[in-house]
Amino acid sequence: MSDAKERVSRNMKSNKSKDTKPELVLRKELWSRGIRYRKNCKKVKGKPDMAFPTLRIAVFVDGRMWHGYDWDNQKNDFKSNRDFWIPKIEKNIERDKIVTKELTKQGWLVMRFWDFEINRDVKACADKIEMVYINKKNEVLSCKR
16 A cells, blocks of 8 residues: 555544544533533434433534535545545435434434534534523423423
8 A cells, every 4th residue: 555545544544433523522512501411322323422312302413524514516525535435425424314314203303513513613503402402301391290
């Protein structure tokens, strides 16, 4: 393998699937607001990055490359190993749709954020989650009365 291919391979292998910087930043913001969650909850389909099981809220932080943000344009950016990367990312996109559909069918509210949205304005992303969290919590409390 050439030096360039080895370097690309090493870089791709070093990408994390959980505890990415955007996830950590968002979790820290939610935690500072007193909002508690389960992380990478294995009991929930798709292992959401953050889950609120009693409220049935699943939060996913999607990386723009791995989950195909603006895919019709982005797939043209792949110069090497296109036969590998394009189907791989298209499979990720399809899996995301299936997970969202399944969880929704099971009564979950699914929230997805792009990594760059969190990097740009973590407070706005946390505000959205907090609003849904409070509304769901109030809904659950009113049903118990």
